[in-house]
Amino acid sequence: MESGTKAARLELVEEPVGELLLRRQWVNYKDVLLKLCLSLATSLTVLTTCTIVLLIGKEAFAFFHMVSIVDFLLGTQWQPLIEPQQYGVLPLVVGSTLVVVLSMGIALPLGVFVAAYLSEYASFPIRSVVKPFLEILAGIPTVVYGYFALTFVTPQLQQLFPAMEVFNAASAGIVVGIMILPMVSSLCDDAFCAVAPELKEAGYSLGATSYEVFRGIVLPASAFRLAAAVILAVSRALGETMAVTLAAGATPNMEWSFLKSIQTMTAYIVEVSLGDTPAGGVAYLTCYGVAALLFGITFVLNVLGYRWMRRTAE
Amino acid sequence: MKRRWCKDVLFRWVCGAVSMFATALLLVLLVHLCRQGWEYLDSSFLTQFASRRPAQAGIKAGLWGTLWLLALTATMAFPLGVATALYLEEYAPQGRLTRLLEVNIANLAGVPSIIYGLLGLAIFVRLLGLERSLWSGSMTLTLLILPVIIVSAQGAIRSVPRSLREASYALGAQPWHVNLLVVFPAALPGILTGVILALSRAIGETAPLVIVGAVGYMRFVPTSPSDDFTALPLQIYDWASRPQVEFHQVAASGILVLLSILLMFNLTAVWIRHRLQRYPS
The missing domain is CATH 1.20.5 (Single alpha-helices involved in coiled-coils or other helix-helix interfaces)
Structure with a gap:
């Protein structure tokens, strides 16, 4: 009983000391001023979110006033800038999906292997070489990846597949895969390292090889965080803009072909912005229609990803 | 077996x-x-403007634009990011609201950069009437990197030992005094590392600047924050999207310049982390 209250008292002290002092009867005006300034700065983050949601909501509402939301989501023709106008967003969605699927097909297996190597096998010197390399790879601007796709990946692929067009979904997907590889591998590395060592040691003491420990214990134990990593990486690949604009072209189509030129949702927004678009015009509004869809998808993915990540962290 | x-x-x-x-x-x-x-990378590449002839093309306008953007973004993002991190770590009461604030910041970090571009276009360019100026560009970039700065600054502030704060309070210091003159300086190296890494992300951003309306082809150097501007990655995009092979090589030269700037930033961050950081986060 005695020790119980002591523990409770110790926990009380864990509150910020400044906060305790602020609750006194008399307060220094400088403290109040500082707290006010800091909380004002903090409110900017809330303001940003609200502005994004309100702005996109408002413009998308105006857009859907003009084009029915069913035609937009289910239409298979995207031709908003030339007569006769068609506002079916599915071709852009197909383009984005192609890039996401290919990039995840590359980044996920590679990322899991790299993370397995870093967390289970690599000695310290190797780890301290591979990790910075991956960090540099993550810090390279996306426009550089676009250039790489256009001038290196596409010519190489064209030797393999002569039918490949200059702008194509494959090279864009490959470089986006390389781009998100560091993110996937570091999230997976965190996930593997978070597995309780007791579990692994139990496996080893039963005579399992390290491969069996990895397959039978580490992978299942970190399944939730792996799923979270996949979701966050998909969201990142969806929002990727410059690499796909440079390498994948500007031809929205529904052919599901990696060899052909496509257009993603992000690339369309860039295409419109490069032209001279008056505010409130149709082209301007289509931008926000597409942006609303993009924001909606990535928002759901991010919320889900962070929630799953947090769920296992606790 | x-x-x-x-x-x-x-x-x-x-x-x-x-x-x-x-x-x-x-x-x-x-x-x-x-x-x-390699072919087009020489000293005149840094001192000449963009040109229709690849041999005479240079990145002076882009380089200056990027430097302007860096300076403006850093002066806005640093105080805002640090203030938010200080509030969240030292003042915010633990509870639902604070949790919500942190989830919100994590979400903002995941919003695609192109959406920030549309935000900048509607708010800074149109609503505030700043036109396609350096102001619009740098404010957009500030909002973009703010979540990254906040999260890293929070880590740095959290790693300052509690005993340091308690010692200051024991000497009779006021909370503002402790936070600004004890906690902040102790966390500064960690904060700076995060800010530099966030800025190096801002240097490479292209999509939001395209949306905000920076131009790809410019033949003068901006002299005030309300001037038109271009930036290194935009200039690279402009060259890379042209059909001529020579311009692709010019784009590669531009990329080499951009990557060396990024490398310098990263090395500075590593140096600060190893030399100055007393409380690693």
């Missing part, structure tokens, strides 16, 4: 090979860039 052992060795080798492959990708990228960009 033998088969299990073989599987284990095989798995180890596959993992190692894939890791080496991932690091080799970076080398392939760099070698390709150097081979492409």
Whole structure:
């Protein structure tokens, strides 16, 4: 009983000391001023979110006033800038999906292997070489990846597949895969390292090889965080803009072909912005229609990803 | 027994090979860039404006635009980011609201950069009437990197030992005094590392600047924050999207300049982390 209250008292002290002092009867005006300034700065983050949601909501509402939301989501023709106008967003969605699927097909297996190597096998010197390399790879601007796709990946692929067009979904997907590889591998590395060592040691003491420990214990134990990593990486690949604009072209189509030129949702927004678009015009509004869809998808993915990540962290 | 052992060795080798492959990708990228960009990379490349002839093309306008953007973004993002992190770590009461604030910041970090571009276009360019100026560009970039700065600054502030704060309070210091003159300086190296890494992300951002309306082809240097501007990555995009092979090589030269700036930033961050940081986060 005695020790119980002591523990409770110790926990009380864990509150910020400044906060305790602020609750006194008399307060220094400088403290109040500082707290006010800091909380004002903090409110900017809330303001940003609200502005994004309100702005996109408002413009998308105006857009859907003009084009029915069913035609937009289910239409298979995207031709908003030339007569006769068609506002079916599915071709852009197909383009984005192609890039996401290919990039995840590359980044996920590679990322899991790299993370397995870093967390289970690599000695310290190797780890301290591979990790910075991956960090540099993550810090390279996306426009550089676009250039790489256009001038290196596409010519190489064209030797393999002569039918490949200059702008194509494959090279864009490959470089986006390389781009998100560091993110996937570091999230997976965190996930593997978070597995309780007791579990692994139990496996080893039963005579399992390290491969069996990895397959039978580490992978299942970190399944939730792996799923979270996949979701966050998909969201990142969806929002990727410059690499796909440079390498994948500007031809929205529904052919599901990696060899052909496509257009993603992000690339369309860039295409419109490069032209001279008056505010409130149709082209301007289509931008926000597409942006609303993009924001909606990535928002759901991010919320889900962070929630799953947090769920296992606790 | 033998088969299990073989599987284990095989798995180890596959993992190692894939890791080496991932690091080799970076080398392939760099070698390709150097081979492409070497030809046009000389001192006149840094001092000339964009041109229709590849041999005379230079990145003066882009370089200055990027420097302007950097300076403006840093002066806005640094105080805002640090203030938010200080509030969240030192003042915010623990509870639902604070949790919500942190989830919100994590979400903002995941919003695609192109959405920030649309935000900047509607708010800074149109609503506030700042036009396609450096102001619009740098404010957009500030909002974009703010979540990154906040999260890293929070880590740095959290790693300052509690005993330091208690010692100051014991000497009779006021909360504002402790936070601004004890906690902030102690966390500064960690904060700076985060800010520099966030800025190096801002340097490479292209999409939001395209949306906000920076131009790809410019033949003058901006002299005030309300001028039109271009930036290095935009200039690179402009060159890379042209059909002529010579311009692709010019783009590679521009990329080499951009990457060396990024490398300098990263080295500075590493140096600060190793030399000045007393409380690693």
